[in-house]
Each structure stands twice: as C-alpha cells, then as structure tokens.
Amino acid sequence: MHTRLYKRIAIAALLAASALGASAQDVTDPLLLDAFAKLKAMGPNLTPQVIDETGKLFAEIHQHSDKGDLALTADVHYGPDAKQVMDVYTPRGASGKRPVVVFIHGGGLTGGDKVNPLSSLMNANVATYFGRHDMVGINATYRLVPNITYPQGAEDMQAIVGWIRDNADAYGIDPDKIFFLCSSAGCTHVSALLYNPDVMFEGDPDIAGAIMLSGAYQAGNADYFGSDAALQEQRSTYALADAYQGPRVPVFLMSAELDPPAIEQGTAQLYLQLCGKYANCPRFAQARDHNHISINQHINTSDDRYTRMMVDFIEEVSGAK
Numbered sequence: 001m002h003t004r005l006y007k008r009i010a011i012a013a014l015l016a017a018s019a020l021g022a023s024a025q026d027v028t029d030p031l032l033l034d035a036f037a038k039l040k041a042m043g044p045n046l047t048p049q050v051i052d053e054t055g056k057l058f059a060e061i062h063q064h065s066d067k068g069d070l071a072l073t074a075d076v077h078y079g080p081d082a083k084q085v086m087d088v089y090t091p092r093g094a095s096g097k098r099p100v101v102v103f104i105h106g107g108g109l110t111g112g113d114k115v116n117p118l119s120s121l122m123n124a125n126v127a128t129y130f131g132r133h134d135m136v137g138i139n140a141t142y143r144l145v146p147n148i149t150y151p152q153g154a155e156d157m158q159a160i161v162g163w164i165r166d167n168a169d170a171y172g173i174d175p176d177k178i179f180f181l182c183s184s185a186g187c188t189h190v191s192a193l194l195y196n197p198d199v200m201f202e203g204d205p206d207i208a209g210a211i212m213l214s215g216a217y218q219a220g221n222a223d224y225f226g227s228d229a230a231l232q233e234q235r236s237t238y239a240l241a242d243a244y245q246g247p248r249v250p251v252f253l254m255s256a257e258l259d260p261p262a263i264e265q266g267t268a269q270l271y272l273q274l275c276g277k278y279a280n281c282p283r284f285a286q287a288r289d290h291n292h293i294s295i296n297q298h299i300n301t302s303d304d305r306y307t308r309m310m311v312d313f314i315e316e317v318s319g320a321k
C-alpha cells in the first residue's frame with residue numbers, strides 16, 4: 001500500500017516538475033498558438049475525432065514548414081514484406097558521415113504507415129527535421145497485427161538496424177550513431193529491441209540511443225502478445241527492462257501534457273523503473289501544449305522547444321558536445 005502510494009506521488013511530482021520547463025510563450029506562430037488552444041479544448045483524450053482533428057491542424061501547419069535541401073530515396077525495402085519499407089532523407093551535398101534518426105510511427109500495432117493519409121508531409125516531418133539538422137532521417141513502417149505476432153515487430157526494428165549497417169557508406173551514415181525515435185505503439189517494438197535479447201544482435205541492441213514519445217509499454221494486445229495474462233506481463237516493456245542485463249542504451253522519454261492519463265503515467269513509470277535500475281536516470285520531459293498525436297506531428301514546425309532537446313540528446317550521446 002505504501003509502495004503504491006509512493007509511486008503515485010513520485011509520478012505526480014515528476015510530471016509537475018517537467019511541465020515547468022517550457023511555455024507556449026516561447027512560440028509565436030499564430031497557427032501553432034491556435035492549434036494549442038484547440039488541443040487544450042479537446043482535452044487528454046485519444047478518440048478518432050481527436051486523431052483526425054489534430055492531424056488536420058498540423059497538415060495545414062506543415063504546408064508552411066521548412067523542408068530543407070534534402071535528397072529523398074523513397075520506398076527502400078529493408079525486408080521482403082510490402083510493409084517493410086522506408087524513406088531515406090539525406091542532406092544534399094554533404095560529405096562525411098553523420099547520425100541517423102529512424103522514425104517509427106504509432107497506430108496501436110494494427111494501423112499506421114510512413115505516409116499519413118491526411119498529408120504526405122506527415123510522418124515525413126520527423127525525418128525532414130533531422131535531415132535539416134545535418135543528420136540522415138529515415139521514415140519507416142513495419143508489419144502490422146494481425147499479420148504478425150510477438151516479437152516480429154521488434155524483429156522489423158532489428159532488420160532496419162541491419163539494413164543501415166549494410167548501407168551506411170552509401171548514405172553517409174555513421175553506423176555507431178543509429179538513433180530510433182518512436183511514438184505510441186511504435187515504442188512497443190523499439191523498447192523490445194532495447195530490452196529483449198532474443199531480437200538483438202548477439203545480446204546487443206546495436207543502436208546508440210532512443211527517443212520515445214508517449215510510448216505504449218503494456219502488453220495488452222492479445223492478437224500480438226498472446227492471450228495468456230502471465231505471458232503478456234512477461235512481454236511488457238516493464239518486465240523486459242527489469243530482467244535485461246545487457247549493454248545499456250541511453251533513452252530520452254517524453255510524454256505529452258494532454259496524453260491520456262494512463263499513457264502519461266506509463267511513461268513516468270518506466271522512467272522511475274530505469275532510475276532504480278541504473279546509477280543515473282534517463283532524460284525525461286513532458287511536452288507542454290501537446291497531445292498524444294501532436295507530440296510527433298509538431299516536429300519540424302517553429303515550435304522547437306522539444307526538438308531542441310532531442311538534438312541535444314543526440315549530440316550528447318554522440319559525443320558532439
């Protein structure tokens with residue numbers, strides 16, 4: 001009883017402290033400020049209407065975003081399945097090697113794609129942003145339920161890592177600086193890559209770091225994880241992270257101010273768990289003014305409060321600062 005109460009208090013304190021770090025006053029774009037007001041009115045909900053209305057807001061905003069000077073290699077296959085495909089964005093005229101950031105979209109394990117049906121500029125916005133910041137950006141999709149079962153989603157993540165290593169020279173990628181950026185259910189698969197030795201290369205996740213936005217860390221989808229409750233528990237991110245004994249990969253956990261409470265609490269729970277497991281805590285931030293959808297759709301807009309943090313994380317892990 002006392003342990004449960006302490007955990008709730010710790011999670012509440014963590015979220016409150018993080019929320020102080022950034023303010024909407026740092027944003028001046030009228031379209032974004034209008035979007036923030038509308039997101040707030042929608043509240044901490046994740047309904048089809050919220051998903052659709054948020055997407056329409058940011059589809060309009062991305063019509064005016066900076067696309068940079070990037071070369072696009074579209075529909076690159078990292079595996080034989082039609083869903084094992086990605087788009088690669090590289091800075092034109094760049095020389096040398098640079099970090100790569102792979103975006104893994106959400107969709108509840110059953111939906112989603114590298115191209116958002118509301119606009120071709122989303123989910124491409126994530127890869128575009130990092131391409132504009134002298135990195136290689138990859139916008140990937142993966143196989144979906146019911147066509148796969150655990151841990152095949154994480155095996156797709158491993159296949160992406162393998163493709164990057166095999167093709168690093170051709171795309172100017174430093175293979176020691178592979179970063180994943182996931183959202184929602186995409187983090188289900190990325191976290192399994194981080195903490196499940198069965199889907200690693202010889203027990204090593206083989207990536208430099210991961211940025212995890214409003215991740216789904218429970219193992220509740222019976223079609224993917226199986227219907228046995230004990231097995232679902234073993235396959236949750238929390239259980240995998242607790243049992244994991246391999247090389248630690250730095251992670252940056254982020255939730256949204258307007259996430260549904262269960263999702264926000266789940267991120268905070270993983271943060272507290274990793275704090276207890278390792279000598280120092282991972283990075284954590286709560287994205288003010290954003291909901292479960294806009295936390296990734298705002299990337300590559302003029303709201304750089306949180307993308308600056310992401311670049312800083314990558315530079316620190318890469319030894320660039």
